[in-house]
Amino acid sequence: MNHPVPAHSIVTERDWQRTITEMAQAFGWRVYHPWTSIHSEAGFPDLVMVKPEVVLFAELKSDRGKLTPSQVSWLAELQRCYSVVLGGVWRPCNAAAVEGLLRWGAHELHPILDESWEPMPNRPAKEP
DSSP states (O other): OOOOOOOGGGOOHHHHHHHHHHHHHHTTOEEEOOSOSTTSOTTOOSEEEEETTEEEEEEEOOTTOOOOHHHHHHHHHHHTOSSOEEEEEEOGGGHHHHHHHHHHGGGSOOOOOOTTSOOOOOOOOOOO
16 A cells, blocks of 8 residues: 655645544554644644554654644653553654554554654563
8 A cells, every 4th residue: 555645845744644644544543633732732642543452642743843842741751651652753754664653553563753752761561
């Protein structure tokens, strides 16, 4: 399945969101996006995607888009969760990696983090 993405320098966040939503649905993900951020918690990620045993949170930005402090805070809190797979900040320049993540789901999950993000902190071992 091929999901073309226009040249990344001209992709708006709105177009990028439409591309990701269509791609995720084509690969069997259930996708949620708040209709408007007016009544939502500031900084909450743009998309929540669910497949059996996996939840992805993705903050979508254009290649030049900047994160707000509240977006950074939400993503940092989500990174601390054991039961959440965080997609991080997805940009059009990451289109191939995003498609791979959505195509393979839980089998090949890995964070797609913006270059400004520090690696996820080491987590203590889960108790059985």
